[in-house]
Amino acid sequence: MNRSKTELFVAGLSQLETNDLTALGFSLGSLPVRYLGLPLMHRKLRICDYRPLLDQLKAKFTSWTARALSFAGRRELLSSVIHGTINFWFSTFLLPKGCIKSIESLCCRFLWNGNISERASAKVSWTTVCHPKEEGGLGLRDLPLWNKTLCLKLVWLLFSENESLWAHWTKVHRLKGESIWSIDVEKQASWIWKSILKLRPLAEDFVKCIIGNGLMANFWYDDWSPLGPLIKLIGLSGPRQLGVRLTASVGSVCTPLGWNIRPARSDIAMQIHIMLCSLPLPALSSCSDRYIWQVDGQTLETYSARHTWDSLRHHQPPQGWEKKVWYRGHIPSHAFLMWVAQLDRLPTRTRIASWGQHLDTYCCFCDNFPETRDHIFLRCEYSEQLWTLILRRLGYQAVMFHTWTALLEWSDIKDTTCPTTLRLLVIQATIYKIWFERNARLHSSPTSTPQGCFKIIDRLVRQAIIARKNRKSFRTLLRHWLKHSI
Numbered sequence: 001m002n003r004s005k006t007e008l009f010v011a012g013l014s015q016l017e018t019n020d021l022t023a024l025g026f027s028l029g030s031l032p033v034r035y036l037g038l039p040l041m042h043r044k045l046r047i048c049d050y051r052p053l054l055d056q057l058k059a060k061f062t063s064w065t066a067r068a069l070s071f072a073g074r075r076e077l078l079s080s081v082i083h084g085t086i087n088f089w090f091s092t093f094l095l096p097k098g099c100i101k102s103i104e105s106l107c108c109r110f111l112w113n114g115n116i117s118e119r120a121s122a123k124v125s126w127t128t129v130c131h132p133k134e135e136g137g138l139g140l141r142d143l144p145l146w147n148k149t150l151c152l153k154l155v156w157l158l159f160s161e162n163e164s165l166w167a168h169w170t171k172v173h174r175l176k177g178e179s180i181w182s183i184d185v186e187k188q189a190s191w192i193w194k195s196i197l198k199l200r201p202l203a204e205d206f207v208k209c210i211i212g213n214g215l216m217a218n219f220w221y222d223d224w225s226p227l228g229p230l231i232k233l234i235g236l237s238g239p240r241q242l243g244v245r246l247t248a249s250v251g252s253v254c255t256p257l258g259w260n261i262r263p264a265r266s267d268i269a270m271q272i273h274i275m276l277c278s279l280p281l282p283a284l285s286s287c288s289d290r291y292i293w294q295v296d297g298q299t300l301e302t303y304s305a306r307h308t309w310d311s312l313r314h315h316q317p318p319q320g321w322e323k324k325v326w327y328r329g330h331i332p333s334h335a336f337l338m339w340v341a342q343l344d345r346l347p348t349r350t351r352i353a354s355w356g357q358h359l360d361t362y363c364c365f366c367d368n369f370p371e372t373r374d375h376i377f378l379r380c381e382y383s384e385q386l387w388t389l390i391l392r393r394l395g396y397q398a399v400m401f402h403t404w405t406a407l408l409e410w411s412d413i414k415d416t417t418c419p420t421t422l423r424l425l426v427i428q429a430t431i432y433k434i435w436f437e438r439n440a441r442l443h444s445s446p447t448s449t450p451q452g453c454f455k456i457i458d459r460l461v462r463q464a465i466i467a468r469k470n471r472k473s474f475r476t477l478l479r480h481w482l483k484h485s486i
């Protein structure tokens, strides 16, 4: 034992006795204990307990590297580093709602503002951001549900064969031979243990028991039979009806000759009798029972966060456009703007006015029409001139789209004129530049004509293709892009 790394916690001792112990070279610790940076708690976590987590996140969001990131880079940081930091806590505690709200608010501010000091001016709701990309979001995680998903592993550990120290201790001191499914949550003293028990309604869909000799499985509560947990089927009168104790194991209810239960006096009891007779007798088996983690009918030998998450989360209908926005080799900042535009969440003047602000709603380019997404990007004379130049360069004679839906449909059709990847790259670069030009006009910054803008896009596209020349889908693109240049 390393005395310098060991702290002593005492209870019920006099000051003299405490002094005697500390004289042996141990320093006296105070609660809450921290282990690997996490507080080991008996009571509900308070703000001071989870402040280290918030501080870690704030430090990540305010580091100079984070401050220099684009929207797209911030999304990546949120998904990798931040989830890495969060996961450590999320898999240990069911964090209080207030804590998770604070984390969400930090993430939201960071994503949209790039800093965490101001309120976020979010263009897309956090709920949408948390949908997978195929379902229209950015693929971040819904934090309350992610917390539950990771904590379900703690329930699994109580069934797993590779018993952890925590699981062993919990079985001996908390379960004391009772099933986790039947233990009364209200009688438990520890807040953390209570919060794990509250996950049982979620966990029971995943934990199944494969019966061997029946000595481990609880007859009433474990999900071992084709009828599911029998207590749910028959109710609390079941033990009396069948003469089987609540704590009985499956194995204790049968002998090599048959099942040892009372004759059936109800339809449900009869159903159980019939089911039992159709099973091989556990008493004749030499294997042990084993537990599995079953997700949507798929048997996993152990808990899997990814599968469990996918089963628990709220699925949205697939949008069908994610490959047009996040195509392979996309320029992150362009794809990000395309995503916001696809959801029609860019702060155009008509959208801002619809929130109740009195301002000029006319287009910054032509001043003739209300500024909507479809107008500025597709129908305004400025963008029409630009698209004509762009399309001619791609080998097309005329502009084929005047609505956003038509643009999106056209973006990935297969033809012999232009490779799809080049079309997607050029469309996103054009949308990006039009929005940039629009903002330049709004903020009285220097602006470009459609011809000037085209030159900038030309340069952007060349640079992007050269930077991706090792990707198979980009290899021939420069030739295609230069083919119709004059």
Ligand SMILES: [Zn+2]
Pocket: 363, 364, 365, 366, 367, 368, 369, 375, 376, 379, 380, 381, 382
């Ligand atoms: Zn216009």
